[in-house]
Amino acid sequence: MKYIRHKIEVMKAVALVTYKEWSAYRTHSMVSIFVGPVYFIVQYFIWTAAYGNRTELNGMELSQMITYFGASTLIGYLTMDFADWNLQMLIRTGRFLTFALRPIHHRFFAFSQKVGHRVLGLIFEFIPCYFIFTLLFRIHMVPKHFGWTLLSVALAFLMNFYVHYILGMTAFWFTQSSGIRRVFDLLSGVFSGVFIPLVFFPMGLQKALFFLPFPxxxxxxxxxxxxxxSLAGIQMEIPTIVGLQGIAVAFTILLSEVIYKASIKHFNGVGA
Known part of the structure; x- marks a missing residue:
C-alpha cells in the first residue's frame, strides 16, 4: 500500500506541474472549442447529404451517425496523446539520459504528464464543446451505458498512451522518427473510426481490424x-466488447514493456 500511495503522489505531482505548464498556453487548447464544432458541422452536412431519403446506411441511422461524430470529437479530447513526440524528442536530443538516471520510470512519468494534460483538455476542450453540442446543436450527448462508457474511455486513454509510447520508442533505433509518426497518425485517423465509421470499410478489412489497436x-x-x-457483421453486447478492449490494452501494455527493455539497449545518448 505504501508503494501504491507513493506512486499516486508522484503521479499527482507530475500531473499538477504539467497542468500548470500547459495552462500557460491554454489558448492553444481553446482553439479546439472552434475546431471541434466546425469539424462536426462539416460531418453533419456530408452525412445528411449521403443519407438523402434513406433511413439508414450500413445499419446506422442518421441520428446515430450524428451522435457518433459528436461522441468521437468529445472522446478524442479525453484520450489524445503526445507521448510519441515527447519521447522521440528526448531521445534525439540526448535528454532521455537524465530520465535513465532518475529513480522513476520514464513511461510512468510520461503517463503522469498525460493525466495532467488531459485534465486541462477536460476543462478547456471537453466541457465547452459538450455544452455547444447539447445546447446549440441539440444533440443528445448522454451515453446509454454511462458506467461501461466511462470504463471504455479509460481503456482508450490507456491504449492511446501505450501505442504512442511504443511508437516513440522507434526513435531508439532511428533517432528521428517523425516520418513514422506521420504515417501512423494517418493510419490511426482512418482505421480508428475518426474520419468514417469502420462499418463502411470492406468486410475483410473490418475483420482484420479486430487484431489491430486502432478500433x-x-x-x-x-x-x-x-x-x-457492430463490426465485420458481428454485433456484440457492450460488456463483451469492453472486455475485448481490456484484453487488447493488457496485451499492448505487455508489448510496451518488452519493446522498452529491447529499446533501452540501443540508447547511445545522441546529443547529450
Whole structure:
C-alpha cells in the first residue's frame, strides 16, 4: 500500500506541474472549442447529404451517425496523446539520459504528464464543446451505458498512451522518427473510426481490424457511448466488447514493456 500511495503522489505531482505548464498556453487548447464544432458541422452536412431519403446506411441511422461524430470529437479530447513526440524528442536530443538516471520510470512519468494534460483538455476542450453540442446543436450527448462508457474511455486513454509510447520508442533505433509518426497518425485517423465509421470499410478489412489497436483507440468507446457495437457483421453486447478492449490494452501494455527493455539497449545518448 505504501508503494501504491507513493506512486499516486508522484503521479499527482507530475500531473499538477504539467497542468500548470500547459495552462500557460491554454489558448492553444481553446482553439479546439472552434475546431471541434466546425469539424462536426462539416460531418453533419456530408452525412445528411449521403443519407438523402434513406433511413439508414450500413445499419446506422442518421441520428446515430450524428451522435457518433459528436461522441468521437468529445472522446478524442479525453484520450489524445503526445507521448510519441515527447519521447522521440528526448531521445534525439540526448535528454532521455537524465530520465535513465532518475529513480522513476520514464513511461510512468510520461503517463503522469498525460493525466495532467488531459485534465486541462477536460476543462478547456471537453466541457465547452459538450455544452455547444447539447445546447446549440441539440444533440443528445448522454451515453446509454454511462458506467461501461466511462470504463471504455479509460481503456482508450490507456491504449492511446501505450501505442504512442511504443511508437516513440522507434526513435531508439532511428533517432528521428517523425516520418513514422506521420504515417501512423494517418493510419490511426482512418482505421480508428475518426474520419468514417469502420462499418463502411470492406468486410475483410473490418475483420482484420479486430487484431489491430486502432478500433480500441476511438471506435469502440464511441460505439459503447451510442449503446450498440457492430463490426465485420458481428454485433456484440457492450460488456463483451469492453472486455475485448481490456484484453487488447493488457496485451499492448505487455508489448510496451518488452519493446522498452529491447529499446533501452540501443540508447547511445545522441546529443547529450
Amino acid at each position: 480500441y483507440m476511438s471506435y469502440v468507446p464511441v460505439m459503447v457511448f451510442t449503446g450498440e457495437f
